[in-house]
Amino acid sequence: METQLQQALSRVHNLMHEDESIKALNMLENDAGLTAFAVRSNFLLTAAEKGCINIAQHLLENGADINCRDEHGNTPLHQAAWNRKPKMAKFLILHGAKINAVTENWYTPLHHAAFQQNPAIVQMLIYHGACQSIRAKVTGHLAKDEAPMGSDIRVSMEGAYATWMHNQWPFPSPNRPA
Structure with missing residues (x-):
């Protein structure tokens, strides 16, 4: 048997799939036993997954945590990267x-975007300072390792990673002044 929270979230999930509507948030907040903060945090993860920017904006304006997490540690940005939602x-x-x-396994939004082969999100994350040297705990992979060998996105990320490594090198090189 579903709990009241599961039923409410299911109704909201269906509404978001059909129509990006703020009334879904109000419906959830009015259900008995649900705190506004819990609703907003769970709902923001779903809004990010679905790419519902208007709902995300409303949630943030009303106190949702932009870095809330699901049971595996995914944030709304992880959800947007995994579900190929560059605008979100x-x-x-x-x-x-x-x-x-x-x-929890040290995957970043950049890992997710690379795995999903989404160059728009990969480039955006790198442009905004995503660290390319974080290794996933289980696989030991860098984000660039998540993209298939020979794919355009992997070639692009390998070039960006090589540039990053070059800039980290503490010694002068022929291409870089001392």
Whole structure:
């Protein structure tokens, strides 16, 4: 049997799928036993997954935590990256989402975007300072390792990573003044 929270979230999920509507939030907040903060945090993760920017804006204006997490440590930015929602990713970044947030297994939004082969989100994350040297705990992969070998996105990320490594090198090189 579903709990009251599960039933309410199911109704909101269906509404978001059909129509990006603020009334879904109000419906959830009026259900007995649900705190506004819990509703907003769970709802923001779903809004990010679905790419519902208007709802995300409303939630943030009403106290939702832009860096809230699900049971695996995914933030709304992780959800946007995994679900290929570049407009949502941009919205979240511009509103203060942590670019380098890590899940319980140390996956970043950049890992998710690379795995999903989404160059728009990969480039956006790198442009806004995503760390390319974070290794996932289980696989040991860098974000660039998540993209398939030979894919355009991997080639692009390998070039960006090589540039980053070059800039980290503490010794002078022929291409860089001392």
